[in-house]
Amino acid sequence: MSGIAYETVIGLEVHVELSTLTKVFCGCPTEFGAEENTHCCPVCTGMPGALPVINKKAVEYAVLAGLATHCEINRYSKMDRKNYFYPDLPKAYQISQYDLPLCKSGFLEIETESGETKKIRLNRIHLEEDAGKLVHAPNHSGSLLDMNRCGVPLLEIVTEPDMRSAQEARSFLESIKKIMEYIQISDCKMEEGSMRCDVNLSVRPASSDALGIRTETKNLNSFRSITRVIESETARQVQLLEQGVPVVQATLHWDEDAGETSVLRLKEEAQDYRYFPDPDLAPIHVDDAWFAHIQSFLPELPEARRKRFIEQYKLPADAAALLTSDAALADYYEAAAETSQSNLTACHWITGELLRLLKEKEVTVSDSPIGPGALGQLIQFIDRGAISGSQAKEVFDIMASTGESPESIIRSRSLVQISDSGQLEEIAARVIQNNPKSVGDYLAGKEKAIGFLVGQMMKESKGKANPKLAGEILTRLMNPS
Amino acid sequence: MSIQDQWLRHVADLAKLAISPEDEETLIRDMGQILEFANRLSALDIPETPVTAHGRPIQNVLREDRPTPSFSQEDILANAPDQSGGCVRIPTVI
Ligand SMILES: [Zn+2]
Numbered sequence: 001m002s003g004i005a006y007e008t009v010i011g012l013e014v015h016v017e018l019s020t021l022t023k024v025f026c027g028c029p030t031e032f033g034a035e036e037n038t039h040c041c042p043v044c045t046g047m048p049g050a051l052p053v054i055n056k057k058a059v060e061y062a063v064l065a066g067l068a069t070h071c072e073i074n075r076y077s078k079m080d081r082k083n084y085f086y087p088d089l090p091k092a093y094q095i096s097q098y099d100l101p102l103c104k105s106g107f108l109e110i111e112t113e114s115g116e117t118k119k120i121r122l123n124r125i126h127l128e129e130d131a132g133k134l135v136h137a138p139n140h141s142g143s144l145l146d147m148n149r150c151g152v153p154l155l156e157i158v159t160e161p162d163m164r165s166a167q168e169a170r171s172f173l174e175s176i177k178k179i180m181e182y183i184q185i186s187d188c189k190m191e192e193g194s195m196r197c198d199v200n201l202s203v204r205p206a207s208s209d210a211l212g213i214r215t216e217t218k219n220l221n222s223f224r225s226i227t228r229v230i231e232s233e234t235a236r237q238v239q240l241l242e243q244g245v246p247v248v249q250a251t252l253h254w255d256e257d258a259g260e261t262s263v264l265r266l267k268e269e270a271q272d273y274r275y276f277p278d279p280d281l282a283p284i285h286v287d288d289a290w291f292a293h294i295q296s297f298l299p300e301l302p303e304a305r306r307k308r309f310i311e312q313y314k315l316p317a318d319a320a321a322l323l324t325s326d327a328a329l330a331d332y333y334e335a336a337a338e339t340s341q342s343n344l345t346a347c348h349w350i351t352g353e354l355l356r357l358l359k360e361k362e363v364t365v366s367d368s369p370i371g372p373g374a375l376g377q378l379i380q381f382i383d384r385g386a387i388s389g390s391q392a393k394e395v396f397d398i399m400a401s402t403g404e405s406p407e408s409i410i411r412s413r414s415l416v417q418i419s420d421s422g423q424l425e426e427i428a429a430r431v432i433q434n435n436p437k438s439v440g441d442y443l444a445g446k447e448k449a450i451g452f453l454v455g456q457m458m459k460e461s462k463g464k465a466n467p468k469l470a471g472e473i474l475t476r477l478m479n480p481s
Numbered sequence: 482m483s484i485q486d487q488w489l490r491h492v493a494d495l496a497k498l499a500i501s502p503e504d505e506e507t508l509i510r511d512m513g514q515i516l517e518f519a520n521r522l523s524a525l526d527i528p529e530t531p532v533t534a535h536g537r538p539i540q541n542v543l544r545e546d547r548p549t550p551s552f553s554q555e556d557i558l559a560n561a562p563d564q565s566g567g568c569v570r571i572p573t574v575i
Contacts, residue, residue, distance in 0.1 A: 020546045021546050022546050026549075027548050028549075029548045036567035036568050037557045037567055037568065038551060038553070038567075039551050040551055040552055041549075041552050042552070047560075054542065054543050055543070055544060056543040056544060056545060056546065057545075057546035058546075078535070135568075137565055137570055137573075140573065141565075141570070142563075142570045142571055142573050143571050143572070143573050143574050144566065145568050145569040145571060146568050147569070277534045277535060279535070282539045282541060283534045283539075283540045284541060284543075285541055
């Protein structure tokens with residue numbers, strides 16, 4: 001080792017599958033998991049003479065993605081053919097966008113390891129079509145092609161080389177995923193291939209501003225592979241530079257099992273794809289009326305919502321970030337806070353008990369066994385002092401397993417907390433009489449003794465005494481004024 | 482290898498064509514003529530003409546996101562030279 005410190009420079013190309021019902025240029029369904037070659041027609045299988053027509057919703061989703069990521073929208077855009085031969089592409093070209101992508105020059109903010117906010121610039125977002133799926137035929141008897149994926153609409157989100165670590169790349173992808181889910185244009189399920197990523201990576205001496213020669217590792221579909229690629233490619237390139245061997249610009253394939261990259265092909269130049277405007281597709285003009293219509297679908301985004309949660313509900317920053325990390329969870333919180341009329345208690349129960357329950361049951365918040373209204377009601381009982389904290393947990397668990405309302409649980413199991421002063425005074429008097437030593441300790445200035453006495457009251461009342469009131473009454477009875 | 486040779490092979494490679502040595506000379510000459518012809522367009526001075534993306538003055542030919550029936554698997558595979566398990570079978574590429 002020469003002792004030079006190196007810096008990794010990472011740019012990402014993220015492919016996100018749009019959740020339209022139909023493909024981008026034909027009416028075939030996009031649904032995942034269908035029988036092979038049953039979602040195909042002459043358009044998506046590239047039959048000569050078939051005419052593609054652009055899915056309006058796919059265009060709107062792309063524009064929405066641009067608006068959500070601070071992009072400039074190209075009001076005049078077009079589709080181009082990207083020509084290359086590979087058997088997963090029956091037309092021998094992919095319809096994509098070359099020089100007039102729908103969105104350009106955006107940015108996203110991520111949080112770095114040190115907790116700072118960092119801007120990741122987006123070069124562009126364009127609309128394109130997916131290719132088919134190739135698998136090995138049994139006994140090495142060839143490859144098998146399923147064309148159901150051909151023509152499924154994708155967004156390609158291209159960043160500038162602004163990331164410096166696997167952690168930053170991960171933050172960026174999580175942020176993209178969160179935004180796409182918020183604007184409801186993709187479910188970004190990596191395991192189903194609806195979010196994939198190419199990693200462009202180069203290394204350079206930490207002191208240098210010039211970019212090194214980069215490689216592009218294709219088609220990564222898990223955070224784990226992306227992290228491993230970044231680590232292994234960084235190490236490989238640093239080793240080459242240390243040996244004085246230049247890095248060769250190439251497209252790489254990642255072998256998850258071997259944990260290494262191999263050269264897929266030497267890098268093509270853009271001109272090798274012989275891009276040209278698709279003569280079968282008319283250009284797209286997003287006029288003011290259409291633009292305003294698309295804009296009206298733009299919901300409050302995660303960042304803005306997080307800030308509002310801190311301001312409006314006075315939540316701690318970390319709780320606000322956690323609650324707004326998922327649009328459905330944020331909706332849940334707002335509904336529960338409204339019913340309960342108690343922003344902080346609702347926050348406390350959702351970030352604690354509710355998330356624990358969801359994790360335990362392995363369900364998403366949308367499938368929560370306890371709805372936000374029911375949780376809100378439970379919180380009302382707690383805040384009114386009708387039930388104690390430990391009783392509330394008991395009620396919560398019963399709600400989770402039976403779906404009963406908190407009111408009926410509290411009634412049918414006579415869980416109501418004793419908040420009646422008359423009743424509590426009686427119990428307090430008994431406890432004072434039976435524990436002269438603790439009373440003496442308390443009167444001698446040992447404040448802690450009150451805790452023991454409250455405990456005794458809880459015991460006497462079988463846990464039903466309101467502990468706060470019990471303490472107050474004990475103090476009053478022992479300090480006759 | 483001359484520049485033209487390299488260039489021809491590169492284009493042939495992109496098009497996945499095998500070119501016989503006898504054809505090379507003719508092809509290099511033909512391609513040169515085609516390029517020369519195309520270059521005449523670049524030589525035109527037409528600053529007033531907007532960049533055109535389509536041969537006809539149309540835009541926004543769009544469809545709603547409504548499913549239409551796909552073809553049957555049988556019909557889709559009818560043109561395939563070989564098939565297996567509902568897929569098109571092709572020479573090994575992966
Ligand atoms: Zn189709």
